[in-house]
Amino acid sequence: MLNIDELKFDEKGLIPAIITDGENGKVLTLAYMNRESLQISLEEGRTCFWSRSRQELWRKGETSGNVQHIISITADCDRDSLVVAVRKEGPACHLGTESCFTEPLFISETEHPFSYEGLLELLQGRKIEKKEGSYTTYLFEKGRDKILKKVGEEATEVIIGGKADDKNETIYEIADLAYHVMVLMVDMGISLEDIRRELASRHVIDHKVKQEKMTK
Helix, strand or coil, rough: CHHHHHHHCCCCCEEEEEEEECCCCCCEEEEEEEHHHHHHHHCCCHCCEECCCCEEECCCCCCCCCCEEEEEEEEEECCCEEEEEEEEEECCCCCCCCCCCCCCCCCCCCCCCCCCCHHHHHHHHHHHHHHCHHHHHHHHHHCCCHHHHHHHHHHHHHHHHCCCHHHHHHHHHHHHHHHHHHHHHHHHCCCHHHHHHHHHHHHHHHHHHHHHHCCC
């Protein structure tokens, strides 16, 4: 584990800190810390920065309430910049957006990395725009009962694939099930954050149960 004395602050006594969402790794903002603000962050477990414009310490969320609880702080190989993973309460940007990085400069026409967030956004768009010929639009138009029926059908297909010990088929059916479950999520207004939060709470419970078993 590093300590502050091993970090390399610039000539102004600052070190850049890339703030990321600890749940999904998304970059939220780029801020700067000096030795004092970093020490405060370590002691309080919340991000504290040095405001270059105001020339003063700035605890994130002290006025907006959008506090960032620190999960981890990692230095790069040169020890002159930091990545700070956080659990955030509210938007990271002062403009009210989840991230400060919202202005595309270049988007490849051939490279399209998959993400659950991206798929969910696409599904949300289909519900609003009702694109003609889209299967997703068809599901939304048919309504909740149709969506639930498809979830049930795909769950059954997963069971059949698993029972047959057919790995490739099971993967295929799990993907179908995941898609239809996400359609249901959009239809019911359930976010990925809702699911992450629920799973995180179960992880804590599971961890406690394991500890209890080990002490008996």
